[in-house]
Amino acid sequence: MAVVTLNAVGKTYPNGFEAVKPSSFTIADGEFVVLVGPSGCGKSTLLRMVAGLEEITAGALQIGEREVNDVDPADRDIAMVFQNYALYPHMTVRKNIGYGLKNRGTSTDAIEAKVQEAAKMLNLTELLDRKPSQLSGGQRQRVAMGRAVVRDPSLFLFDEPLSNLDAKLRNQMRIEIKALQRRLGVTSIYVTHDQVEAMTMADRIIVLNGGEIEQIGTPAEIYHSPASTFVASFMGAPPMNLIEAWIEDGAVRVNDGTLLASSGNRTVGPVHLGIRPEDVQLAENGQIPFDISIVEELGARRLLHGELGGQPFTVHVGKDVPATAGQTTVHLKPESLCFFDPKTGKAT
Amino acid sequence: MKRAGFTTVWLPVALLLPQLSIIAIFFYWPAGWAVQSSFYLQDPFGFGSTFVGLDNYTDLGRNTEYLRIAWFTVIYTCLVTFFSLAIALLLAVKADKVIRGARTYRTLLMWVYAVAPPVAGFMGIMFFDQRTGPITDLFQTVGSDFKLGVNYTDTATAMVIAAVWKQIPVNFIFFLSGLQSIPKSVNEAAIIDNRSATGRFWQVTFPLLAPTTFFLLIINITYALFDTFGIIDTLLKGEPGNNPMTLVYKVFLDGFRGNDLGGSSAQSVILMVLVLILTVFQFRLIERRIHYT
Amino acid sequence: MTGISDTFTQSKKHVARRPIKWSVVGDHAVLVAGVLLMVLPVFMVFATSSHDRIEIARTGLQFGFSDQLGVNYGKAMFEKGGFTDTVDGSLMLMNSMILGFGFAIGKIIISMMAAYAIVYFRLRFATLAFWIIFTTLLLPLEVRILPSYEAIQSLGMANTYSGLIIPLIASATGTFFFRQFFRSVPEELVEAARIDGAGPVKFFIDILVPLSRTMIAAIFIIMFVFGWNQYLWPTMITTEESMFTLVRGIKQITQGVVDSNDIPEYGQALALSIIAIIPPVLIVLFFQNWFVKGLTESDK
Numbered sequence: 001m002a003v004v005t006l007n008a009v010g011k012t013y014p015n016g017f018e019a020v021k022p023s024s025f026t027i028a029d030g031e032f033v034v035l036v037g038p039s040g041c042g043k044s045t046l047l048r049m050v051a052g053l054e055e056i057t058a059g060a061l062q063i064g065e066r067e068v069n070d071v072d073p074a075d076r077d078i079a080m081v082f083q084n085y086a087l088y089p090h091m092t093v094r095k096n097i098g099y100g101l102k103n104r105g106t107s108t109d110a111i112e113a114k115v116q117e118a119a120k121m122l123n124l125t126e127l128l129d130r131k132p133s134q135l136s137g138g139q140r141q142r143v144a145m146g147r148a149v150v151r152d153p154s155l156f157l158f159d160e161p162l163s164n165l166d167a168k169l170r171n172q173m174r175i176e177i178k179a180l181q182r183r184l185g186v187t188s189i190y191v192t193h194d195q196v197e198a199m200t201m202a203d204r205i206i207v208l209n210g211g212e213i214e215q216i217g218t219p220a221e222i223y224h225s226p227a228s229t230f231v232a233s234f235m236g237a238p239p240m241n242l243i244e245a246w247i248e249d250g251a252v253r254v255n256d257g258t259l260l261a262s263s264g265n266r267t268v269g270p271v272h273l274g275i276r277p278e279d280v281q282l283a284e285n286g287q288i289p290f291d292i293s294i295v296e297e298l299g300a301r302r303l304l305h306g307e308l309g310g311q312p313f314t315v316h317v318g319k320d321v322p323a324t325a326g327q328t329t330v331h332l333k334p335e336s337l338c339f340f341d342p343k344t345g346k347a348t
Numbered sequence: 349m350k351r352a353g354f355t356t357v358w359l360p361v362a363l364l365l366p367q368l369s370i371i372a373i374f375f376y377w378p379a380g381w382a383v384q385s386s387f388y389l390q391d392p393f394g395f396g397s398t399f400v401g402l403d404n405y406t407d408l409g410r411n412t413e414y415l416r417i418a419w420f421t422v423i424y425t426c427l428v429t430f431f432s433l434a435i436a437l438l439l440a441v442k443a444d445k446v447i448r449g450a451r452t453y454r455t456l457l458m459w460v461y462a463v464a465p466p467v468a469g470f471m472g473i474m475f476f477d478q479r480t481g482p483i484t485d486l487f488q489t490v491g492s493d494f495k496l497g498v499n500y501t502d503t504a505t506a507m508v509i510a511a512v513w514k515q516i517p518v519n520f521i522f523f524l525s526g527l528q529s530i531p532k533s534v535n536e537a538a539i540i541d542n543r544s545a546t547g548r549f550w551q552v553t554f555p556l557l558a559p560t561t562f563f564l565l566i567i568n569i570t571y572a573l574f575d576t577f578g579i580i581d582t583l584l585k586g587e588p589g590n591n592p593m594t595l596v597y598k599v600f601l602d603g604f605r606g607n608d609l610g611g612s613s614a615q616s617v618i619l620m621v622l623v624l625i626l627t628v629f630q631f632r633l634i635e636r637r638i639h640y641t
Numbered sequence: 642m643t644g645i646s647d648t649f650t651q652s653k654k655h656v657a658r659r660p661i662k663w664s665v666v667g668d669h670a671v672l673v674a675g676v677l678l679m680v681l682p683v684f685m686v687f688a689t690s691s692h693d694r695i696e697i698a699r700t701g702l703q704f705g706f707s708d709q710l711g712v713n714y715g716k717a718m719f720e721k722g723g724f725t726d727t728v729d730g731s732l733m734l735m736n737s738m739i740l741g742f743g744f745a746i747g748k749i750i751i752s753m754m755a756a757y758a759i760v761y762f763r764l765r766f767a768t769l770a771f772w773i774i775f776t777t778l779l780l781p782l783e784v785r786i787l788p789s790y791e792a793i794q795s796l797g798m799a800n801t802y803s804g805l806i807i808p809l810i811a812s813a814t815g816t817f818f819f820r821q822f823f824r825s826v827p828e829e830l831v832e833a834a835r836i837d838g839a840g841p842v843k844f845f846i847d848i849l850v851p852l853s854r855t856m857i858a859a860i861f862i863i864m865f866v867f868g869w870n871q872y873l874w875p876t877m878i879t880t881e882e883s884m885f886t887l888v889r890g891i892k893q894i895t896q897g898v899v900d901s902n903d904i905p906e907y908g909q910a911l912a913l914s915i916i917a918i919i920p921p922v923l924i925v926l927f928f929q930n931w932f933v934k935g936l937t938e939s940d941k
Contacts (some may be wrong), residue, residue: 480701
C-alpha cells in the first residue's frame with residue numbers, strides 16, 4: 001500500500017519529441033486512478049515511467065516514501081498487467097504466476113502456497129497446469145491478474161488490460177478487477193482509451209491529451225463539469241453537444257438568433273455552449289427548434305440526431321418518450337449548461 | 349531494438365565478441381587481402397610481388413577464355429534458375445490443389461534437398477556414362493551421341509540437369525508455402541469472378557506469388573553461381589580441359605592450380621561486387637515485403 | 642483431418658453418379674511424374690549399390706537389387722583405402738558427424754548470442770555491429786576461398802576440426818534469422834520479465850531460449866544439412882585423409898572410379914554415396930515440419 005507522488009514528471013525522447021509534459025499529481029493510498037485519453041496522448045508512457053520501463057527525463061517520482069527514478073522495475077514493489085497479458089508461453093499457469101517470486105528467492109513451499117491462494121481468488125485452481133495457449137482470453141487475463149496479485153505489491157499498474165477481450169467479457173472482467181482491487185486495497189493506476197472503463201472503474205480520472213493533463217477529478221466531476229471541450233467530447237457516449245454561440249445582452253444565442261439560455265454575468269463575445277444529450281428535454285411548445293433527422297433505437301433509450309441552429313445536435317430520451325423524424329422544440333436544463341472559451345477550449 | 353532494452357554494457361559486448369572476432373579473422377581480413385592482392389602481380393617463384401594497379405582487371409577483360417567462361421556462367425545461371433523454378437512451380441501448384449496425398453507428395457518431393465552437391469555430381473557421372481548411362485541411352489534413341497566430358501554442349505547439358513534436379517526441392521517448398529499463405533477468401537473470390545482456372549492462376553495466384561518468386565530468383569542465382577561448385581567439380585572429374593565451367597570454378601582453378609594469385613584475386617573481387625548487387629536487390633525486396641504486411 | 646475424411650466419405654457416396662474428374666487425374670499424374678523424377682535416380686543408385694562391380698561396369702545403373710548389398714556396404718564402411726590406407730567409411734562418417742553437429746551447434750550458440758545483444762540491449766553500436774555482421778552475406782566462402790585458406794594456414798589450423806568448422810560458423814545467416822525472430826517476440830514479454838525481477842541473463846535462459854525452441858530446432862536441421870554437405874572448404878582445408886568427411890571423400894572415390902585401370906569399385910562408391918545421403922535425408926524427413934518452417938521463415 002502506498003501513496004504515489006509525481007512531481008513535474010516528464011518524458012522527452014532523444015529526438016526531441018516531448019511525449020509527456022511535466023505533470024504533477026498525488027495518488028492516495030488505496031485509490032484507483034484511471035489515466036484516459038486518445039492513442040498517443042502519453043498515458044502509456046506515463047504508466048511505463050511509473051513502472052520503470054521508460055526512463056524519466058524530468059521531475060521526481062515517489063512510491064511510498066521512496067524516490068524511485070533510478071530504481072530497477074523489479075525493485076519498485078509494483079505489479080503490472082499488460083494489454084496482451086505478456087504471459088510466458090512456455091510456462092504453465094503455476095510457473096507464470098510464481099516466476100516473480102522465484103526470482104526474489106522465495107522458497108518453493110511459500111511460492112506454492114501463494115500461487116494456490118491467488119489461484120483460488122481468481123478461480124484458476126483447475127487451470128494451474130495448463131499452458132497459456134490452452135486458455136481462453138478471459139482466463140489468460142485472470143492469469144495475468146494472478147501474476148500481479150501474488151507479488152503483494154504496493155502498487156498495481158494496468159496497461160489497457162481489457163482491450164483484447166470481447167465486449168461481454170470486458171464488462172464482466174471490469175467488475176472483477178474493480179472488486180479485487182477493493183478487496184486488496186492496493187493503490188492502482190489503470191490506463192485505458194475506453195471512457196466507459198474510466199467512468200465505471202475509477203475513484204479518480206486523469207484525462208490526458210497531447211502529453212498534457214486536461215483534467216483530474218472524480219468520474220462525476222469529469223462528466224458533469226468538464227474542464228475543456230476536449231474532455232467534454234471525449235468522455236461520454238454520445239459526447240456532449242457543443243454549439244457555437246454568442247453572448248450579448250445577458251443572453252446566449254446561436255447565429256440565427258434563437259435564444260438558448262441566459263448568460264448571467266459572462267463577458268460579451270463568442271462562446272461554445274455545452275450540454276449533455278440527456279440534459280435536453282423535448283418540449284411541446286419550447287423556445288428552441290430542433291430538426292430531427294435520424295432516430296437511433298437502443299431499446300432502453302433513443303438517440304435523436306438532428307440539427308439545432310444549423311449545427312449537429314443529439315438528444316437522448318427514454319424509451320417511453322415518443323419521437324419521430326421532423327421538426328420539434330427542446331428545452332435545455334439551465335443548471336447542466338457548460339461554457340467554454342472558443343479560443344482556448346477551457347471552461348469559463 | 350526493443351524499447352525496454354537492457355542497459356547493461358559489458359554483457360552485449362561479451363555476447364557479440366565471438367561472432368565479431370571470427371568475422372574479423374575469417375571474413376574481413378581475407379576479403380581485404382583479396383582486394384589488395386588483386387592490385388599486385390605475384391612472382392611465380394614466390395619471391396615477392398609488384399604493384400600493377402588495375403592490370404589484373406584489364407587483363408581479365410582482354411582474356412577471351414575468361415570472357416567465354418563469364419558468358420557461359422550467365423547462360424548456365426539463366427537455364428538453371430528458369431528450369432528449377434518452372435518445374436518447382438508446376439509441382440507446387442498441383443500439390444496445393446490435390447486433396448488426397450498432399451502431404452505424401454510434399455515429403456517425397458522435398459527430401460532431395462539433403463543430397464550433397466558432389467553426390468548429385470557423381471550420380472550425374474553414372475547417369476551420363478558414355479556406355480551404360482540411362483540418360484545417354486535416352487539421347488541415343490533420338491539419334492544424339494552424348495559424350496560427357498568430351499563434347500562442350502553435352503557436358504554443359506549434364507551440368508544444368510544435375511543442378512536443376514538438386515534445386516527443385518527448395519523452390520518447391522517455398523512456392524508451396526507461398527501458395528498456402530494466399531488467403532482462402534481471395535481464391536474463392538477469384539473463382540466467382542473468373543471461371544477459367546488458367547486465367548485465375550495467371551491473373552490472381554501468380555501475382556500474389558510475386559514476392560516469393562523474386563526472393564527465389566535471387567536465391568537461385570546465388571545457388572547457380574556458387575553452390576553448384578560441388579556438382580561441377582565432380583562432373584568434370586577434376587579434368588576441366590576445354591569443358592564448360594563457371595566463374596567460381598575458374599577462381600578456384602587459377603588460384604590453386606594455376607598459382608595466379610593476382611588474377612584469381614581480381615576475379616574474387618569481381619564476384620564480390622556481383623554478390624553485393626544481388627544482396628542490395630534482396631535487401632530492398634525484404635524491406636518492400638515488410639511494407640506489404 | 643476431419644476435412645479430408647469428410648471429402649473422402651462424400652466422394653465415396655457419390656461415386657456412382659460422379660464422372661471421373663480428368664483434371665484431378667492430371668494433377669496426380671504431374672505429381673507422380675515429379676516424384677519419380679526426384680526419387681528414381683536415388684533409388685537406382687541404391688539398387689545398383691547391391692550389385693558387383695563387373696555387373697555395374699558392364700550394364701550400368703540397375704532397377705533391381707542383387708546379392709552384393711552387404712559386401713559393398715561392408716567394404717564402403719570398413720575397408721581402409723586412400724593413399725595412406727588409413728581411411729574408411731566409418732571414419733569419414735564420424736568426421737561428417739563432427740562437422741555437421743559442430744557446425745550446427747556452434748552456429749546456433751554464436752548467432753543467438755549476437756542476435757540477443759543486437760535486439761535486446763540499448764547499445765550505441767548495435768546497428769553498426771549488425772551491419773558488420775550482415776555484410777558478411779556479401780562474401781560467400783567460394784568468393785574468398787583463397788585468402789581464407791591462407792588465413793587458416795598461417796594460423797596453423799589446417800587439418801583440424803576447428804579450422805574446418807569455425808570459418809563456416811561466422812556468416813550472418815543464423816544471426817539474421819534469430820534477429821528476425823527475436824524482433825517478433827512481443828515487447829511486453831521482456832517488460833513483464835523485468836518487473837518479475839529477471840535480469841538479462843535470466844531472461845535469456847528462462848524465457849527467450851525456451852521460447853525459441855522450435856526456431857532452434859528448425860535452424861539446427863538446416864545448418865546440420867548445410868554443414869554435412871560442405872564440399873569446397875573441406876576439400877581445401879583437410880589434406881590429411883584421416884580428416885576426410887564423407888562428402889569430401891566422395892571425390893576421392895569417384896576419382897578412383899574414373900582413373901582406375903582395373904574395373905573400378907562401382908558398388909563400393911555407390912554404397913558410400915548412399916551412406917553420405919542417409920543422415921541428412923533422415924533428419925529432413927523426420928523433422929520436416931520444423932525444417933519447412935525454418936526454411937520459409939528465414940526470409941521474412
